[in-house]
Amino acid sequence: MSAPAANRQINNEVPLVYTEQNGILHYEIDFDAFEAAINPSTRTFLLCHPHNPTGRIWSTDELKQIGELCLEHDIVVVSDEIHCDLVFEQHTPMATISPEIAQNTITLMAPSKTYNIPSMGFSFAIIQNPELRQRFQMAEMGVVPHVGVMGYTAALAAYQYGDDWLQAVIDYLRSSRDLVTEFFQEYLPQIKLTIPQGTYLTWLDTRQFAMDVPAQGFEQWIDPFFLRQARVALNKGALFGKPGEGFARLNFATSRSLLLQALDRMRDAVERYATQK
Numbered sequence: 001m002s003a004p005a006a007n008r009q010i011n012n013e014v015p016l017v018y019t020e021q022n023g024i025l026h027y028e029i030d031f032d033a034f035e036a037a038i039n040p041s042t043r044t045f046l047l048c049h050p051h052n053p054t055g056r057i058w059s060t061d062e063l064k065q066i067g068e069l070c071l072e073h074d075i076v077v078v079s080d081e082i083h084c085d086l087v088f089e090q091h092t093p094m095a096t097i098s099p100e101i102a103q104n105t106i107t108l109m110a111p112s113k114t115y116n117i118p119s120m121g122f123s124f125a126i127i128q129n130p131e132l133r134q135r136f137q138m139a140e141m142g143v144v145p146h147v148g149v150m151g152y153t154a155a156l157a158a159y160q161y162g163d164d165w166l167q168a169v170i171d172y173l174r175s176s177r178d179l180v181t182e183f184f185q186e187y188l189p190q191i192k193l194t195i196p197q198g199t200y201l202t203w204l205d206t207r208q209f210a211m212d213v214p215a216q217g218f219e220q221w222i223d224p225f226f227l228r229q230a231r232v233a234l235n236k237g238a239l240f241g242k243p244g245e246g247f248a249r250l251n252f253a254t255s256r257s258l259l260l261q262a263l264d265r266m267r268d269a270v271e272r273y274a275t276q277k
């Protein structure tokens with residue numbers, strides 16, 4: 001998310017829209033806002049699929065609509081699919097939607113999330129269009145480091161021998177995701193949340209459990225609240241843009257016992273807060 005600004009590019013964000021039903025948040029792309037955000041100098045669209053932080057896997061219809069709009073406006077799609085192997089439902093890569101879209105897409109992937117090897121510094125881009133690939137190679141030359149032998153070896157081992165391990169991880173994460181959902185629905189219904197289709201992240205709407213905190217001070221208040229009162233470090237929603245203010249991201253990629261401890265402490269903190277008011 002910091003890359004466009006770091007390269008002095010204007011990042012024209014298109015906020016997602018959400019609906020809420022029985023405490024569950026569902027995020028979608030606002031296609032009117034998407035089209036309205038395009039201007040003559042728009043060159044690239046950065047897609048996150050599966051989406052961090054909402055955990056959405058975009059449907060083939062949504063991908064087709066994005067891909068065709070980008071073709072129509074001569075915008076290259078950069079599809080960050082780093083979480084594509086950590087999914088609980090079918091994930092369809094953007095570049096498989098149609099041959100035309102494939103020619104207009106740069107797909108970014110890495111084993112770092114899936115196999116928990118970010119320190120190995122290995123990632124890759126899949127670019128079917130030779131001209132686009134050459135432009136990409138020119139742009140990264142001398143800026144992006146080459147992959148080291150450790151990273152290459154770790155990635156090869158992960159992709160060659162990691163299937164059974166990965167399936168066990170996905171099964172574990174799916175149960176943890178369901179546990180998080182059930183816990184919030186039963187004990188903390190004031191906090192609304194997504195049910196991620198992929199990733200190990202749940203997106204929480206924390207705005208309603210402390211209605212007495214004035215809206216303009218909420219962002220400063222909520223962040224230290226869970227850290228100090230529950231000793232649980234969430235990611236601040238505002239890190240993901242202005243619409244994220246008042247939200248938080250919970251990472252559930254940990255052992256079930258630690259996750260339960262964290263959830264219990266969050267519930268206790270919220271209950272203490274309610275009785276102390």
Ligand SMILES: Cc1ncc(COP(=O)(O)O)c(C=O)c1O
Nearest residue numbers: 048052080082110112113118123
């Ligand atoms: C969607 C997404 N893309 C890319 C990255 C970068 O991952 P890495 O530094 O392991 O390459 C992250 C890391 O948080 C991410 O969430």
